Amino acid sequence: MIQIIYHFLVLYLTFHLIWFVIREKKFWNQLSGVIVLIMFLLRLLLIK
Amino acid sequence: MKKHQATAFLLLLLAALVCFFAGREFLTMHEEEAVYPSPHLTIKKRLSDYFPGLKNSPGDSSVYIFEGQKMGGTLLILGGTHPNEPAGFITAVLLVENLEVTQGKVIIVPRANNSGFMHSDPQEGNPQRYSLSTPGGPRWFRYGSRLTNPIHQWPDSVLYVNPAGQKLSGTESRNLNRSYPGRKHGKLTEKIAYAIMQVIDNEKADLAVDLHEAAPEYPVINAIVFHENSAELAAVTLMTLQMEGVDIRLEASPPNLRGLSHREWGDFAKTRAVLLETANTSHGRLKGRPSATLIINGKDKNYMKAAQLGLLFVPFDEDGISLKQRVSRHLASLRALVSGLHELHPDLCIQLDNLPNPIEVQKVGIGPYLTPSK
Ligand SMILES: [Zn+2]
Numbered sequence: 001m002i003q004i005i006y007h008f009l010v011l012y013l014t015f016h017l018i019w020f021v022i023r024e025k026k027f028w029n030q031l032s033g034v035i036v037l038i039m040f041l042l043r044l045l046l047i048k
Numbered sequence: 049m050k051k052h053q054a055t056a057f058l059l060l061l062l063a064a065l066v067c068f069f070a071g072r073e074f075l076t077m078h079e080e081e082a083v084y085p086s087p088h089l090t091i092k093k094r095l096s097d098y099f100p101g102l103k104n105s106p107g108d109s110s111v112y113i114f115e116g117q118k119m120g121g122t123l124l125i126l127g128g129t130h131p132n133e134p135a136g137f138i139t140a141v142l143l144v145e146n147l148e149v150t151q152g153k154v155i156i157v158p159r160a161n162n163s164g165f166m167h168s169d170p171q172e173g174n175p176q177r178y179s180l181s182t183p184g185g186p187r188w189f190r191y192g193s194r195l196t197n198p199i200h201q202w203p204d205s206v207l208y209v210n211p212a213g214q215k216l217s218g219t220e221s222r223n224l225n226r227s228y229p230g231r232k233h234g235k236l237t238e239k240i241a242y243a244i245m246q247v248i249d250n251e252k253a254d255l256a257v258d259l260h261e262a263a264p265e266y267p268v269i270n271a272i273v274f275h276e277n278s279a280e281l282a283a284v285t286l287m288t289l290q291m292e293g294v295d296i297r298l299e300a301s302p303p304n305l306r307g308l309s310h311r312e313w314g315d316f317a318k319t320r321a322v323l324l325e326t327a328n329t330s331h332g333r334l335k336g337r338p339s340a341t342l343i344i345n346g347k348d349k350n351y352m353k354a355a356q357l358g359l360l361f362v363p364f365d366e367d368g369i370s371l372k373q374r375v376s377r378h379l380a381s382l383r384a385l386v387s388g389l390h391e392l393h394p395d396l397c398i399q400l401d402n403l404p405n406p407i408e409v410q411k412v413g414i415g416p417y418l419t420p421s422k
Contacts, residue, residue, distance in 0.1 A: 006202075022056045030052070041067045041183040046199050048074045048167070 069132025084419035099243035120152025121396030135374035136259030152398030184420020195222035212306035228312035263332030275314030
């Protein structure tokens with residue numbers, strides 16, 4: 001159960017990050033978002 | 049498409065690529081190294097055969113059993129309780145690949161905390177693997193983390209009250225050697241501890257040995273930590289080792305330090321519980337750059353300096369403390385424990401044939417005793 005909630009939260013935040021990167025106009029902000037996104041994706045796939 | 053959107057897609061593509069390559073690299077940590085059991089192996093089981101609650105979980109692990117024709121004592125050996133302590137793990141592998149037991153029974157679990165082998169400690173910069181050369185070419189082994197993989201057990205609570213009732217910091221809930229006697233329906237680490245208690249109970253282990261290593265600046269090294277039920281055995285072992293020229297000391301298991309193997313195995317499973325420690329440079333806080341070489345040769349300038357300043361609990365010179373020396377020490381201690389057990393309880397004889405000779409291991413290294421990789 002807790003696993004599902006956790007996955008849901010990470011997935012939710014992942015989508016938010018992707019949405020942020022697409023809308024953001026400043027390059028450095030976009031890049032910062034992408035760096036955080038990498039960690040979220042690895043967690044989402046339960047790799048690291 | 050606007051310019052910033054194009055940049056976003058490029059960056060997202062880049063993120064996907066980084067995830068792919070980093071993910072592939074991280075996933076190699078989930079691979080298990082090959083172990084080639086000796087032809088005298090009686091049966092290979094899994095921890096889940098003793099406690100089905102571990103089935104299909106990353107906490108499940110191989111249990112190698114060698115049973116002699118003649119009745120005798122039963123010995124359990126754990127390696128890899130802490131997967132960042134390679135001497136314990138390699139000693140267990142060496143035994144699995146060489147042993148022949150003609151009397152009594154020997155049970156070996158090289159990867160006691162299998163989950164801990166499947167990740168590395170963050171911010172430590174430890175290598176994922178190290179290789180030992182064998183006559184048939186190099187063989188690699190995992191260098192893991194002291195704790196269970198947080199992917200497999202999370203979140204850590206702020207405070208952890210272990211199954212023996214001791215309050216510890218939250219991360220210790222992933223430390224197998226704080227989780228005894230385990231909990232049947234607990235966290236993964238507690239389930240592993242519970243499974244090991246089941247092994248001790250079901251196999252009626254007369255002696256159980258937990259193989260460890262610690263940093264050279266930690267006081268309990270080159271030591272036999274014993275439960276009070278094994279005090280006599282520890283004393284006899286110490287004398288045997290000292291006669292062989294192995295400098296080692298005794299540490300009584302403190303009765304109020306709960307959740308550790310040398311405490312709870314004795315209290316709950318009534319087995320003679322012993323924990324062995326050697327000094328591992330790659331484990332220490334004073335070391336320089338971590339590397340596979342450091343794990344194997346144990347040489348480090350900072351530790352030489354620390355030894356000169358009298359900060360260490362073991363002698364340390366330019367030769368370092370190599371893995372073969374540490375493994376040799378574990379082998380010598382195991383041999384002495386088994387002979388001590390026989391001396392004190394003639395009915396609990398365990399006849400270990402083909403046990404790699406500790407002095408030879410120190411001389412020629414570990415490789416010649418490992419089965420060449422296929
Ligand atoms: Zn340890």
